[in-house]
Amino acid sequence: MxxxxxxxxxxxxxxxxxxxxxxxxxxxxxxxxxxxxxxxxxxxxxxxxxxxxxxxxxxxxxxxxxxxxxxxxxxxxxxxxxxxxxxxxxxxxxxxxxxxxxxxxxxxxxxxxxxxxxxxxxxxxxxxxxxxxxxxxxxxxxxxxxxxxxxxxxxxxxxxxxxxxxxxxxxxxxxxxxxxxxxxxxxxxxxxxxxxxxxxxxxxxxDGPRDAAARVVEFRLREVEVDVRVAFREVTLTSSEVLSLSVGDVVPLHHPVAEPLVVAVDGTRVAAARPGNHGKRIACQVVTP
The missing domain is CATH 3.40.1550.10 (CheC-like)
Known part of the structure; x- marks a missing residue:
């Protein structure tokens, strides 16, 4: 050229x-x-x-x-x-x-x-x-x-x-x-x-370098730490109810005992789990993905 x-x-x-x-x-x-x-x-x-x-x-x-x-x-x-x-x-x-x-x-x-x-x-x-x-x-x-x-x-x-x-x-x-x-x-x-x-x-x-790069990216993504939350159902309160809360008050969650908790990552549901304990620590057991 x-x-x-x-x-x-x-x-x-x-x-x-x-x-x-x-x-x-x-x-x-x-x-x-x-x-x-x-x-x-x-x-x-x-x-x-x-x-x-x-x-x-x-x-x-x-x-x-x-x-x-x-x-x-x-x-x-x-x-x-x-x-x-x-x-x-x-x-x-x-x-x-x-x-x-x-x-x-x-x-x-x-x-x-x-x-x-x-x-x-x-x-x-x-x-x-x-x-x-x-x-x-x-x-x-x-x-x-x-x-x-x-x-x-x-x-x-x-x-x-x-x-x-x-x-x-x-x-x-x-x-x-x-x-x-x-x-x-x-x-x-x-x-x-x-x-x-x-x-x-x-x-x-x-293809060789591209596949190798893809594997490296996938490995790095699997090593990224994310916040995982296990939560009950959300409840709705009025502003006056929130302002009137004091120590010892009980807030009903309306979460059935038989219903699993929600396991979420960044607000996205990823699984359902039941509460329990693992040794001396509180834990949850995943029951459905």
Missing amino acids: TAAPVSYDFRSPGRLSRERVRALQVASETFARQLSTVLSTTLRAVVYARVVAVRQVTYDEYLRGLPNPSLLAVLEFRDLPGAGVFQLPMGVVMGVIDRLLGGAGGREQPSRGLSDIETGLIRNVVARAARELTYAFEAIGPVYAEVTGLESNTQFLQLAPPADPMVATEVELRIGDQVATATLCLALATLKPVLAAVDQRAAAAA
Whole structure:
């Protein structure tokens, strides 16, 4: 995730929890390392790749942020819904093709559509990169991607409705003197079954501390001291009767002898009890809860 603040779009609310973001960040960093290895071994040159950002965007926002033309490798996933796209800037693509054909792959490269020969060369490279998604997502869930088509014009790439949520990963590539940003865009619907395992692990991890805290609270509550009162029926006296009371007066309680006393806590009845004694002390015996 980027550290810079971003505006909140109520039309596209965030659906990525902290656990999901962390899992996607780790998977993206693994993919970047594998992409670096694939390009380094293919081009026989040192290639650096690092993740710049992992964020949720709409499909329309993602397309509007892409340079045109670009190499757009359409991805489909076995046993998963939706689709994805792996994008490479055309300057990097031309530099890769130049190196594959024995050239130096300099910084200045043409920006145009690919010929049939060029398409065949770069298709093998992006197909190898797509297969690395399986290893990158191995810790989260099974992901098997394959390249089903290549496009160069972003206007022809219609993988999802414009408002559909996507997860876009930006990867900075350094190949010799060339520095550019590649992107991996996956539909949130595609990742949803995979991220369900992340949610389950997060819930399981949270249950342990939560249950322990609940047990501590319950134990503490059971140790709290409360005032318990055992009382007869209440009686009603007038103010003049109260003012006329003196030592030795008898106040009738109107409490039947056979009726149990009321055991109350903070004014709430909790049980009924009969009066008696326990050794030399006055006590009561609970007869009903």
